[in-house]
Amino acid sequence: MSIDTKTAGRVAKLARIAVPEGELPKLADELNGILAFMEQLNEVDVEGVEPMTSVTPQRLKRREDVVTDGNQQEAVLKNAPDAREGFFAVPKVVE
Amino acid sequence: MAELSKLTIAEARDGMRKGDFTSVEVTRDCLSEIEGSGTLNAFVHNTPEIALAQAEAADARIKAGDAPAMCGVPLGIKDLFATKGVETQAASDILKGFKPEYESTITQQLWDAGSVMLGKLNMDQFAMGSSNETSCYGDVVNPWKIDDRNLTPGGSSGGSASAVAADLCLAATGTDTGGSIRQPAAFAGIVGIKPTYGRCSRWGVVAFASSLDQAGPMTKSVRDAAIMLEAMSGHDPKDSTSSELAVPNFEAALTGDIRGKKIGIPKEYRLDGMPEEIEALWQDGIAMMKDAGAEIVDISLPHTKYALPAYYVVAPAEASSNLARYDGVRFGHRAKMAQGDGITEMYEKTRAEGFGPEVQRRVMIGTYVLSAGFYDAYYNRARKVRTLIKRDFEEVFATGVDAILTPATPSAAFGLGEMKDADPVQMYLNDVFTVTVNLAGLPGIAVPAGLDKQGLPLGLQLIGRPWEEADLLNHAYALEQAAGFVAKPEKWW
Numbered sequence: 001m002s003i004d005t006k007t008a009g010r011v012a013k014l015a016r017i018a019v020p021e022g023e024l025p026k027l028a029d030e031l032n033g034i035l036a037f038m039e040q041l042n043e044v045d046v047e048g049v050e051p052m053t054s055v056t057p058q059r060l061k062r063r064e065d066v067v068t069d070g071n072q073q074e075a076v077l078k079n080a081p082d083a084r085e086g087f088f089a090v091p092k093v094v095e
Numbered sequence: 096m097a098e099l100s101k102l103t104i105a106e107a108r109d110g111m112r113k114g115d116f117t118s119v120e121v122t123r124d125c126l127s128e129i130e131g132s133g134t135l136n137a138f139v140h141n142t143p144e145i146a147l148a149q150a151e152a153a154d155a156r157i158k159a160g161d162a163p164a165m166c167g168v169p170l171g172i173k174d175l176f177a178t179k180g181v182e183t184q185a186a187s188d189i190l191k192g193f194k195p196e197y198e199s200t201i202t203q204q205l206w207d208a209g210s211v212m213l214g215k216l217n218m219d220q221f222a223m224g225s226s227n228e229t230s231c232y233g234d235v236v237n238p239w240k241i242d243d244r245n246l247t248p249g250g251s252s253g254g255s256a257s258a259v260a261a262d263l264c265l266a267a268t269g270t271d272t273g274g275s276i277r278q279p280a281a282f283a284g285i286v287g288i289k290p291t292y293g294r295c296s297r298w299g300v301v302a303f304a305s306s307l308d309q310a311g312p313m314t315k316s317v318r319d320a321a322i323m324l325e326a327m328s329g330h331d332p333k334d335s336t337s338s339e340l341a342v343p344n345f346e347a348a349l350t351g352d353i354r355g356k357k358i359g360i361p362k363e364y365r366l367d368g369m370p371e372e373i374e375a376l377w378q379d380g381i382a383m384m385k386d387a388g389a390e391i392v393d394i395s396l397p398h399t400k401y402a403l404p405a406y407y408v409v410a411p412a413e414a415s416s417n418l419a420r421y422d423g424v425r426f427g428h429r430a431k432m433a434q435g436d437g438i439t440e441m442y443e444k445t446r447a448e449g450f451g452p453e454v455q456r457r458v459m460i461g462t463y464v465l466s467a468g469f470y471d472a473y474y475n476r477a478r479k480v481r482t483l484i485k486r487d488f489e490e491v492f493a494t495g496v497d498a499i500l501t502p503a504t505p506s507a508a509f510g511l512g513e514m515k516d517a518d519p520v521q522m523y524l525n526d527v528f529t530v531t532v533n534l535a536g537l538p539g540i541a542v543p544a545g546l547d548k549q550g551l552p553l554g555l556q557l558i559g560r561p562w563e564e565a566d567l568l569n570h571a572y573a574l575e576q577a578a579g580f581v582a583k584p585e586k587w588w
Contacts, residue, residue, distance in 0.1 A: 091438045
């Protein structure tokens with residue numbers, strides 16, 4: 001599998017990272033180099049092997065479905081680049 | 096009193112308890128060493144007011160008696176740990192100005208034990224790198240120097256390694272996703288342990304690859320690693336993957352007696368083109384363990400070769416998901432927008448400006464391997480290979496092997512900038528001996544074991560059974576005693 005500039009552009013878009021048109025060929029090259037390295041995994045016989053979901057055999061713990069935290073509006077908004085009237089502010093999303 | 100910053104944790108603890116010196120004195124000495132260490136670029140946010148206030152409180156506690164071992168010990172904290180009210184940037188521009196409203200569990204445990212925060216330490220951006228050249232603060236310089244070149248301290252915990260080796264602090268926190276504690280520890284001639292996955296809470300540690308990330312101490316001795324790891328460990332209800340197992344007294348396990356223990360030597364770690372000196376160091380290590388009374392056995396970990404490629408699927412996949420939160424909305428940097436830009440342009444510009452090139456590359460690789468049509472071919476296959484890598488270790492441990500001895504790195508520290516034109520995969524090879532341990536969730540420790548011909552430190556790695564850090568530390572202690580590594584970098588900075 002190899003990545004062309006169109007695919008590189010699509011990946012950048014999916015990752016929400018702006019990559020100028022002119023830099024897409026270089027990006028495609030770099031991604032191809034890394035993917036070629038990963039191709040080695042095709043040599044391994046993984047027939048019947050379970051994909052790992054947890055490195056230590058443990059069940060995730062459950063807890064009571066109760067409020068344990070909250071009422072921290074000021075702290076939550078403290079680091080926002082743009083917070084107004086108790087909300088995060090973003091550019092207009094809906095016309 | 097001069098040179099207090101050179102103390103180990105154990106020496107400082109004992110000296111403070113005896114009243115030979117105070118935490119304030121040790122802290123002041125560290126602060127003055129940090130002041131003069133700008134060229135190393137290890138400390139990037141200094142917190143002298145916090146440090147002195149904590150040191151005064153620690154002295155009062157020590158005076159009152161029954162203070163914990165870490166009380167009054169001045170530490171450097173990797174920039175990946177959230178520290179309340181203090182810059183926490185993961186060495187990235189995307190978190191510029193971020194001052195968390197909360198404290199990571201590990202640092203909170205250290206402060207509760209009375210430790211002192213000197214400041215935040217440089218690192219590779221989002222812990223992605225092996226040479227500390229991807230930081231928004233600039234490169235970190237290794238205090239070890241043999242000619243006019245500046246050498247890398249390794250990465251990603253390069254600031255931690257440099258600071259401890261240069262005696263700017265008594266010890267530092269690090270994190271390790273593929274070797275980020277052990278590789279820099281080896282490059283700087285110090286000790287670094289990555290505990291079993293789940294031993295330390297990940298809460299409040301900026302996430303890179305959540306199934307691999309573990310924090311651990313970087314210290315001047317194995318004893319210090321034991322003392323500090325104990326203070327960092329333990330169950331945390333806020334991290335659902337943190338273990339409820341009791342934390343043993345790690346220091347008490349350090350007897351140095353490894354008679355009758357079985358040490359495995361994996362043949363797959365003997366790489367083509369490996370420098371002769373690394374091979375020689377490994378052989379020396381084997382001889383030392385043997386002399387200490389251990390039994391040496393040849394073992395095979397057949398899937399070792401596939402660990403790095405599996406890692407470079409799994410880690411970027413998890414990173415692309417974890418780093419989705421950096422969107423310019425809730426914290427950190429937001430790009431200036433042009434007329435007509437909508438929310439998508441805001442995300443795209445913010446992330447393009449905020450993330451460095453290596454971070455962008457890994458987020459995009461992760462996005463690709465998780466995308467429809469490739470998920471099975473890459474991500475699921477890598478997770479299956481990961482199962483096989485873990486099985487390799489389980490089978491070896493099932494034969495009664497107590498610990499596995501390997502080199503820590505495939506070379507000594509290299510020059511900053513020397514890998515600039517190499518393709519990214521060349522840099523990834525730095526983690527060839529360490530990355531298997533993260534994939535299998537095992538504890539691993541790097542111990543300085545000798546100098547190469549040029550006079551640069553080299554480290555050996557010991558890998559232990561899950562949750563048996565105490566036994567692993569004891570093996571490391573025996574190795575440390577046998578190696579007798581006492582070299583220090585000469586001060587030039």
